[in-house]
Amino acid sequence: MKTVNSVMLLETLRENTREIILQAEQLKNIPVELLEKTPAKDKWSAAQVLEHLNIYCRYYLDAIEKKLHHDQTETKAFFTPGWLGNYFTKLMEPENNGLVKKKMKSPANALPATSPGAKEMLDEFIKHQHHLLNLLQIAKRHDINKNRIPISIARLITLKLGDTFRFVIAHQQRHFIQVEKTIKAVKPAILKPEPVLN
Amino acid sequence: MDTHLLKDFVQQIHPLTEDELTAFCNGWQPFTVKRKTILTAAGETERYLYFVNEGVQRAFYLGDDNKEATIVFTYPPSFSGVADSFLTQTPSLYFLETITASNLLRISYEQVQELQQRYPGIQQLIFKATAFALKGALLRHIELQCFSNEEKFKTLLKRSPHILNLIPHKYLASYLGMDATNFSKLMNTVSI
Numbered sequence: 001m002k003t004v005n006s007v008m009l010l011e012t013l014r015e016n017t018r019e020i021i022l023q024a025e026q027l028k029n030i031p032v033e034l035l036e037k038t039p040a041k042d043k044w045s046a047a048q049v050l051e052h053l054n055i056y057c058r059y060y061l062d063a064i065e066k067k068l069h070h071d072q073t074e075t076k077a078f079f080t081p082g083w084l085g086n087y088f089t090k091l092m093e094p095e096n097n098g099l100v101k102k103k104m105k106s107p108a109n110a111l112p113a114t115s116p117g118a119k120e121m122l123d124e125f126i127k128h129q130h131h132l133l134n135l136l137q138i139a140k141r142h143d144i145n146k147n148r149i150p151i152s153i154a155r156l157i158t159l160k161l162g163d164t165f166r167f168v169i170a171h172q173q174r175h176f177i178q179v180e181k182t183i184k185a186v187k188p189a190i191l192k193p194e195p196v197l198n
Numbered sequence: 199m200d201t202h203l204l205k206d207f208v209q210q211i212h213p214l215t216e217d218e219l220t221a222f223c224n225g226w227q228p229f230t231v232k233r234k235t236i237l238t239a240a241g242e243t244e245r246y247l248y249f250v251n252e253g254v255q256r257a258f259y260l261g262d263d264n265k266e267a268t269i270v271f272t273y274p275p276s277f278s279g280v281a282d283s284f285l286t287q288t289p290s291l292y293f294l295e296t297i298t299a300s301n302l303l304r305i306s307y308e309q310v311q312e313l314q315q316r317y318p319g320i321q322q323l324i325f326k327a328t329a330f331a332l333k334g335a336l337l338r339h340i341e342l343q344c345f346s347n348e349e350k351f352k353t354l355l356k357r358s359p360h361i362l363n364l365i366p367h368k369y370l371a372s373y374l375g376m377d378a379t380n381f382s383k384l385m386n387t388v389s390i
Contacts, residue, residue, distance in 0.1 A: 018236035022293060025240055026264045130241055 001086060001166075006079040007140050009162060014136045016169050021129045023176050027122055030183060035118035039185035044112065046179045050121035051112035053172055057128035059152045060168050064135050064161065073143035080145060085163025088151075092170035100177050107153050136165060199228050204249050204303060207275040212326045218319040225313060226303040231296050237279075238294040244283035246304040250274045253300025254364055258372070259292040268372040271297075271365060278302065281331055297365065342375055350374045351384045 027035065027046065035046040044052070081089075094100055144162035151157050159167065201223040208214060214222060226249065231237070233253075238244050240260065248255075254273045257280060258266040269292055272278035283290035284307060314321040341350055354374060355362065361370065371381035 015231075015235050018239040018242070018293075021239040021241065022236060022260070025260050029260075029262055029264045126241065129239075133239070133242060 001081050003078050003080045010136050010140050013165050024126050032118045037186040046182050047116050047118035047121050048112040049175050049179050050125050051116040054124050055110045061131050063149050071142050075141050076143045079162045082160050085159045089166045089170045092174045203275045212323040214319045218317045225305045225309045229302045229304045231300050233299050235296045241289050243289050244280040248278035249303040250278050251301045254297040257292050257294045268369050347376050
């Protein structure tokens, strides 16, 4: 991505976040047993994916909040992504056909528990999304080029605030495709009709 | 920014003085969005009052079975936004999305508050617009509770015949609280 209008970028990211909220709200109507079931031995349940995303939200939203709280910069009309920001976002972003490009391994510090509670994880996740919406709104009044946020796996490396938002949201979009697949995979296993006994 | 539709619309609800009208129209910002864009999510508090210059939007509630119950449509010329959330500044229970690409104007809650405090005519305008919206909502409540599918269908077409070409039928079916197959049956059998 090249230079873009800052407010338009933040507005688009808010729209993306609302789509994630809709998908998350839909998960509320899926039985908890399904959300907590792993499709295969080495794969995550939907609840585990949500915990993984919550781990990211806990770190990034807190870091962004603190940054914006003390920030004195003024809004800048344009945002130019950094090369690292573009690289990380591209790595995460689903393709246009809605598929995830390449499988990746989670960093050790973002691994979920073996069986987190789906309801708790989902409630926490939705809360984070509303927080994220607010931060995106507040960020419209700040310079998203100059403000930088350390990345979670190497605090010495920082991304521009605009890129941090892009990365966090693309990461969530990626994992929501996974959640959809996971639920499809575990559904028939439970809903299979009982064999008829004569 | 194109405010002539807005001006005409407002004058029909409650005529404003020249000063009031100028002050009212100055606060709006143009806002263009693609189709299928969520403008307000459930749980979010509505920050804006919208005015529709172009395009169709709908508000829907996510039911237990993830079925979407369409609550209201908005199309030009009219206000849009999650009205109850906007007026009470409490979280919305439903989603507001664009069905087609939309050309909107919007104004923030704080700005509307300020205008209302300064200009009695604008206060009156917002009051009347809210009153009509309430009237519409209660009327629809009656229709949903007491009317047969055929009556609902006929009433809708009598009130807004152009809606049939404007809005995908699956959303109209959901608005009337019937499933899509029943709706298309009515389309084929009921003479308008």
